[in-house]
Amino acid sequence: MKTITTLLIANRGEIACRIMCTAKALGLTTVAVHSAIDHSARHVREADVAIDLGGAKPADSYLLMDKIIEAAQASGAEAIHPGYGFLSENATFARKLEAAGLVFLGPPASAIDAMGSKSAAKALMEEAGVPLVPGYHGAAQDLDTFRTAAQQIGYPVLLKASAGGGGKGMKVVEREADLSEALASAQREARSAFGDERMLVEKYVLQPRHVEIQVFADQHGNCLYLNERDCSIQRRHQKVVEEAPAPGMSAELRRAMGEAAVRAAQAIGYVGAGTVEFLLDARGEFFFMEMNTRLQVEHPVTEAITGLDLVAWQIRVARGEPLPIHQDQVPLDGHAIEVRLYAEDPEGGFLPASGHLDLYREPAGGPGRRVDSGVEQGDEVSPFYDPMLAKLIAWGENREEARQRLLAMLGETVVGGFKTNLAFLQRILGHPAFAAAELDTGFIERHQ
Numbered sequence: 001m002k003t004i005t006t007l008l009i010a011n012r013g014e015i016a017c018r019i020m021c022t023a024k025a026l027g028l029t030t031v032a033v034h035s036a037i038d039h040s041a042r043h044v045r046e047a048d049v050a051i052d053l054g055g056a057k058p059a060d061s062y063l064l065m066d067k068i069i070e071a072a073q074a075s076g077a078e079a080i081h082p083g084y085g086f087l088s089e090n091a092t093f094a095r096k097l098e099a100a101g102l103v104f105l106g107p108p109a110s111a112i113d114a115m116g117s118k119s120a121a122k123a124l125m126e127e128a129g130v131p132l133v134p135g136y137h138g139a140a141q142d143l144d145t146f147r148t149a150a151q152q153i154g155y156p157v158l159l160k161a162s163a164g165g166g167g168k169g170m171k172v173v174e175r176e177a178d179l180s181e182a183l184a185s186a187q188r189e190a191r192s193a194f195g196d197e198r199m200l201v202e203k204y205v206l207q208p209r210h211v212e213i214q215v216f217a218d219q220h221g222n223c224l225y226l227n228e229r230d231c232s233i234q235r236r237h238q239k240v241v242e243e244a245p246a247p248g249m250s251a252e253l254r255r256a257m258g259e260a261a262v263r264a265a266q267a268i269g270y271v272g273a274g275t276v277e278f279l280l281d282a283r284g285e286f287f288f289m290e291m292n293t294r295l296q297v298e299h300p301v302t303e304a305i306t307g308l309d310l311v312a313w314q315i316r317v318a319r320g321e322p323l324p325i326h327q328d329q330v331p332l333d334g335h336a337i338e339v340r341l342y343a344e345d346p347e348g349g350f351l352p353a354s355g356h357l358d359l360y361r362e363p364a365g366g367p368g369r370r371v372d373s374g375v376e377q378g379d380e381v382s383p384f385y386d387p388m389l390a391k392l393i394a395w396g397e398n399r400e401e402a403r404q405r406l407l408a409m410l411g412e413t414v415v416g417g418f419k420t421n422l423a424f425l426q427r428i429l430g431h432p433a434f435a436a437a438e439l440d441t442g443f444i445e446r447h448q
């Protein structure tokens, strides 16, 4: 058993506050790190100890690996939680922590590396029996290879950068006549964006849903799936609404997808919280997309339907404890929906907004309601960071009750001083197609 009494949180905003909330409840001492502009940010105010990283930009603060390690050593922290973004999926950081004798509250560095290249990850998943979209992810990168592969797959096909992720470096090709030009252009883009022009090609799945499985593994070889989340409502690969369970998901499909996700995690020696993303097509077939080797923004909907505290589980697992339940004991109770409240201007191309939070009222608390936020009235919203202000999460006995509760919460939310996506969220939640759970990744474009 590893002793963890002091936890450093290498992050800011709502996720830093979320992690500290559990850490405190478990009796741990919390250490915040912060940038020059965050010296009085909410995560700093709520921490037991705060350490200044110096600079303003992420590169000069939350991304400074050695400085963060020094901060942990100076404060007596035995473990570091990276949150999401920043250093959360950085294998070099995970290795540096191990070398420094610190615990990384994330997976082994080798598991992060295994999912770093899409082509290599697909080869591993194929080996592990995880369903893949029909495609080619081999080493040869010439036009003839791609032409032959695309012919076999059948058009339309999708070119993806091997080094890409989250939708960057993708190109749909409708017919063979367009392949040569599309490949050259995709390779150019991949080279400039990732310094790596390698591509793969897949069958282009029409109007898919994004359904992801939360997995959790301990250090003793146990791995569970904690049900799924539907994150189909996205805008430019940015999730806007997430819910659990996925509407229409049968128990059989949940089990098949969950078992595939566990095979994926076990194939790469996973430990801790992870998410395996799948595309779900209209016929109910699912295909591996990618694995996120971190705790995700949308983890609260899983917590709402399972009653589990995923951050508490991360700490237990890091201490070397076994997972406390078996697969057949994983609860699935009711329905939960989360929306992300952003400081951005939907009328102005969703440009991020920043400034002083003159007026900020969160919805009242109560049963089935949860607000995870990183700001309070009077705070500064900086243009340096992600403009997410808060996550509003509603739980109900069923989807409609959760939807109504979330609409009520949105109605009680007040943000003055700058633009937010509040009205945009209300339109989505109130839309008849959302109420009818007609979800796919084209929802926002189709209904805007």
Ligand code: MV4
Pocket (backbone or CB within 6 Å): 133, 158, 165, 166, 167, 168, 202, 203, 204, 205, 206, 208, 209, 210, 231, 232, 234, 237, 279, 289, 290, 441
């Ligand atoms: C796809 C696809 C259709 N067919 N792959 C987007 C992000 C990246 N993780 C993979 N993505 C997609 N891959 C095949 N073979 C459609 C998408 C996609 C998407 C996926 C999930 C959520 C939103 C999306 C929006 C546009 C495209």
